[in-house]
Amino acid sequence: MSGDKHQQDENMVLSGNSKVSKSPSTGIKDVQSDADTWLSQGIASFQQGDYRRAIAAFNQALQINPDLAQAYHYRAMSHYCQGDALGAIGDFDEVLRLNPQNAQAYSDRGLILATLNDRWGAMQDYNQALQIDPNYAKGYLNRSMLRLALEDYQGAIADCDQVIRMNPNLAEGYLNRGIARFEVEAYQDAIGDCDRALAINRDLTAAYFNRGMNQIALGAYQEAIADFNHVLELNPNDAQAYLNRGYVRLQLGENWSSIEDFDQAMRLEPVAAKAFFQQIANTLNQEPDAVEDDESKLIQGLMVQGNLRYQLGDYQAALNAYNQVLNLDPNCTEAYNQRSTVRSAMGDYQGAIADLDRVKTLSLATPFSPEPVSVATDEPTPQEYHKIGVHKLNQEDFHGAIEAFNYVLQDNQNNATALTCRGFAYRRLGDKPRAIADFQKAAKVFYEQGDMKSSQEVIKTLKKLRQ
Numbered sequence: 001m002s003g004d005k006h007q008q009d010e011n012m013v014l015s016g017n018s019k020v021s022k023s024p025s026t027g028i029k030d031v032q033s034d035a036d037t038w039l040s041q042g043i044a045s046f047q048q049g050d051y052r053r054a055i056a057a058f059n060q061a062l063q064i065n066p067d068l069a070q071a072y073h074y075r076a077m078s079h080y081c082q083g084d085a086l087g088a089i090g091d092f093d094e095v096l097r098l099n100p101q102n103a104q105a106y107s108d109r110g111l112i113l114a115t116l117n118d119r120w121g122a123m124q125d126y127n128q129a130l131q132i133d134p135n136y137a138k139g140y141l142n143r144s145m146l147r148l149a150l151e152d153y154q155g156a157i158a159d160c161d162q163v164i165r166m167n168p169n170l171a172e173g174y175l176n177r178g179i180a181r182f183e184v185e186a187y188q189d190a191i192g193d194c195d196r197a198l199a200i201n202r203d204l205t206a207a208y209f210n211r212g213m214n215q216i217a218l219g220a221y222q223e224a225i226a227d228f229n230h231v232l233e234l235n236p237n238d239a240q241a242y243l244n245r246g247y248v249r250l251q252l253g254e255n256w257s258s259i260e261d262f263d264q265a266m267r268l269e270p271v272a273a274k275a276f277f278q279q280i281a282n283t284l285n286q287e288p289d290a291v292e293d294d295e296s297k298l299i300q301g302l303m304v305q306g307n308l309r310y311q312l313g314d315y316q317a318a319l320n321a322y323n324q325v326l327n328l329d330p331n332c333t334e335a336y337n338q339r340s341t342v343r344s345a346m347g348d349y350q351g352a353i354a355d356l357d358r359v360k361t362l363s364l365a366t367p368f369s370p371e372p373v374s375v376a377t378d379e380p381t382p383q384e385y386h387k388i389g390v391h392k393l394n395q396e397d398f399h400g401a402i403e404a405f406n407y408v409l410q411d412n413q414n415n416a417t418a419l420t421c422r423g424f425a426y427r428r429l430g431d432k433p434r435a436i437a438d439f440q441k442a443a444k445v446f447y448e449q450g451d452m453k454s455s456q457e458v459i460k461t462l463k464k465l466r467q
Contacts, residue, residue, distance in 0.1 A: 035064040039071050042078075049444035051078040069098045073105065081443060081455075083463040085112050103133035107142050114146055115456075122146055137166040137173075144176045148183075156180040171200040175207050178214075187214045203417070205234045209241060221248045234417050236390040237424060239269035243276045250280075255300030259307055277308045299325050303335065310342055318342045333359045382411040389421055398425040416445035420458055427465060436465060 042057030058075040061068055076091035092109040095102055110125030126143040129136055144159035157180045163173035178193030194211035197204055212227030228245035231238050246261030265273045306321030322339040325332055340355035380388065389404030405422040408415055423438030439462045446455035 035061045035068055035071075038064065039068065039074075042071065043074055046074055046078055046081075047444070049081075049440040051082045051440075054078045055082075067098055069095050069102075072098070073108075076108070080112060081447070081459060083459055085116055088112050101132050103129040103136045103139060106132070107136065107139045110146075111142055114142075114149070119146060119150060135166060137163050137170065140166075141170070141172055141176065144173075144180070148176065148179055151183070153180040153183045157184075169200055171197040171204055171207070174200075175204065175210065178207070178210055182210060182214055182217070185217070187217050190214045203234060205231050205238070208234070209238075209244075212241075212244065216244065216248060221252055224248050233387065233390065236393050236421060237268055239265040239272055242268070243273060247280060250304060253300075255304045259304055262304075262307065280308075299328055299332065302328075303338070306335075306338060306342075310338070310345075315342050315346050319346070331362055333362050336362075380407075382408045386418060386421075389418070393421060393425060396428070398428045401425040402429075414441075414445050416442045419445065423458075423461075427461075432465060436462065439465070 038057045038061035042054045042061060045051070045054035045057060055075055055078045058071045058078070061071040062075075065071075072091045072094040076088040076095070079085075079087035079091060089109060089112055092105050092112070095105040096109070099105070106125045106129035110122040110129065113119075113125060114122040123143070123146055126139055126146065129139040130143070133139070140159040140162045144156045144163070147153070147156035147159060157177055160173050160177035160180065163170055164177070167173065174193040174197040178190040178197065181187075181190035181193060191211055191214045194207045194214070197207040198211075201207075208227045208230040212224045212231070215221070215224035215227060225245055225248050228241045228248070231241040232245075235241070242261045242265035246258045246265065249255070249258040249261060262273065262277070265276070302321045302325045306318045306325070309315075309318035309321060319339065319342050322335045322342065325335040326339070329335070336355040336359045340352040340359075343349070343352040343355065385404045385407040389401045389408065392398075392401040392404060402422055402425045405418045405425070408418040409422070412418075419438045419442035423435045423442060426432075426435035426438060439458050443455045443458040443462065446458060
């Protein structure tokens with residue numbers, strides 16, 4: 001089982017209440033009015049997800065009034081959303097120069113320092129924010145995330161207790177406390193926290209994931225699979241969910257399904273998948289017990305072992321596993337396909353070709369039976385269209401996925417998950433402008449919903465797409 005848990009990143013909060021002071025002097029007031037106009041335009045562009053235009057407008061406002069703290073704050077946010085962490089820190093420095101008692105600016109700067117792995121600096125900023133405003137719930141929430149990273153689980157729980165006391169309707173407070181409780185093996189309490197988080201926000205992906213992790217720890221495998229299914233409905237590109245669902249299926253003896261999950265994770269995040277395989281490889285060191293398993297399960301177990309060994313680069317062990325499969329079932333085309341890949345990796349090209357020829361021979365000998373086509377009598381719901389889109393994404397039918405997510409977005413144009421999925425489909429088709437537009441809007445919607453983890457992941461994808 002993977003020890004890598006989904007975590008809700010530190011939450012950056014916009015201040016919509018700051019006022020721009022105006023000078024009583026008429027001439028200065030006119031100039032200030034121009035600065036306010038640029039500020040308003042920048043805020044509007046920021047809220048639309050057009051961060052470049054927002055930054056340009058804030059630049060104009062600050063050229064007119066270099067002491068406009070709100071422009072620095074919003075420009076910092078815009079830099080952050082574009083992936084420019086250093087630019088954001090510089091702007092927060094200016095906010096704090098103008099107002100050293102701004103608790104939110106300290107907390108927001110701490111968030112960015114944490115993303116840069118400056119944990120000491122982040123902790124200093126969070127502590128300063130809470131010294132200025134001991135009732136600043138977001139400051140406690142952000143600090144709880146840092147304490148999780150520092151493995152100070154009791155401290156994280158204490159911070160989350162403060163968050164929940166101040167704002168019992170903030171789902172992330174329960175989520176972070178649940179993560180900390182998982183680490184101290186208080187699994188039932190952690191599940192209770194995930195339940196409370198989901199009662200507030202039923203689309204909180206991280207809560208489903210972490211509840212699934214606790215279910216695994218308790219041996220409640222079917223419940224864990226149900227939670228990971230929820231994660232993948234909301235985010236079909238979550239490699240960790242595939243890996244952990246694959247692990248659970250492996251424990252249940254559902255080996256073919258496990259292979260499918262591991263393969264999907266390998267396509268999405270090969271480095272993370274290989275690390276996961278290394279972690280669980282010890283459970284596959286011994287040969288499957290033919291006395292306890294029937295022949296079908298034995299074959300499936302050997303296929304899983306061969307696939308994992310291949311992913312880890314242990315080609316000889318993988319070859320041995322596939323050889324054993326073919327000794328049991330000389331007509332297993334999947335084993336020939338996989339052995340061909342291994343032989344090619346080992347430089348045995350003649351053996352690899354021979355395996356592919358065997359697959360071709362077996363395929364020609366097997367009559368083709370088309371699956372029956374079902375005719376839908378009712379228009380699918382948006383939720384059903386979402387599932388259709390996810391399925392088509394997994395099948396690499398990107399045009400079909402886009403069509404399905406279009407229907408979802410007709411029902412709700414601010415469905416951030418559907419926007420992200422459609423963006424991935426556009427990206428795979430090479431349509432960068434549409435992909436960027438979808439990712440920008442999705443990042444903004446996730447941000448406004450307080451789902452900073454998802455927002456940051458989408459922003460990372462945007463950065464890669466723009467390179």
